[in-house]
Amino acid sequence: AQSVTQLDSHVSVSEGTPVLLRCNYSSSYSPSLFWYVQHPNKGLQLLLKYTSAATLVKGINGFEAEFKKSETSFHLTKPSAHMSDAAEYFCVVSDRRAGNNRKLIWGLGTSLAVNP
Amino acid sequence: EAQVTQNPRYLITVTGKKLTVTCSQNMNHEYMSWYRQDPGLGLRQIYYSMNVEVTDKGDVPEGYKVSRKEKRNFPLILESPSPNQTSLYFCASSLEQGRGGYTFGSGTRLTVV
Numbered sequence: 001a002q003s004v005t006q007l008d009s010h011v012s013v014s015e016g017t018p019v020l021l022r023c024n025y026s027s028s029y030s031p032s033l034f035w036y037v038q039h040p041n042k043g044l045q046l047l048l049k050y051t052s053a054a055t056l057v058k059g060i061n062g063f064e065a066e067f068k069k070s071e072t073s074f075h076l077t078k079p080s081a082h083m084s085d086a087a088e089y090f091c092v093v094s095d096r097r098a099g100n101n102r103k104l105i106w107g108l109g110t111s112l113a114v115n116p
Numbered sequence: 117e118a119q120v121t122q123n124p125r126y127l128i129t130v131t132g133k134k135l136t137v138t139c140s141q142n143m144n145h146e147y148m149s150w151y152r153q154d155p156g157l158g159l160r161q162i163y164y165s166m167n168v169e170v171t172d173k174g175d176v177p178e179g180y181k182v183s184r185k186e187k188r189n190f191p192l193i194l195e196s197p198s199p200n201q202t203s204l205y206f207c208a209s210s211l212e213q214g215r216g217g218y219t220f221g222s223g224t225r226l227t228v229v
Contacts, residue, residue, distance in 0.1 A: 034217050043206065044220040046219075090159070104218075106158045106160075
């Protein structure tokens, strides 16, 4: 069965320092992977997606993630945090099994705090 | 502007009073879905629709109904709301499930008293 584990429920960084949000997945088939961001009292916005092309995926707002099949990981990074990055981040996996219902499995989220 | 529109944004209702949360998308997406978000439980899928007149249960369908009579609309119906349905609800659409990511509405915060 597919599953997603976000290894940290809370991450706190200082403005201008690197961000690392960790995500491990379990999938029987070649997965599609996504990161979404949710700002307080706002909806969910797609940051980036991996769908079997380049393993290093660049997203919006300077975020990127690297798909590592051997480690079953899809960690989200950003070189320099900005105050506006403070939000909840969700790692999501979708199995790409042809003909089946490609259900989305959500991690429980990582709350990112950015300190001045 | 490409978007998913949910209404209302906030709703307080009483137990047993039928309500509908509307969802509309303007991207001609085939796939639409409803989620609820609860603290400590993440997002859980309620119902989804692969296309017009094709709907199916997600992980937590009890107490909810949906319909997909037109491609753009996917309303969520609570026939007899109960307090355990107090939650934050999101509607989402995608060109095809699992590909390319979803576009989400802004959410509906529902309180059932």
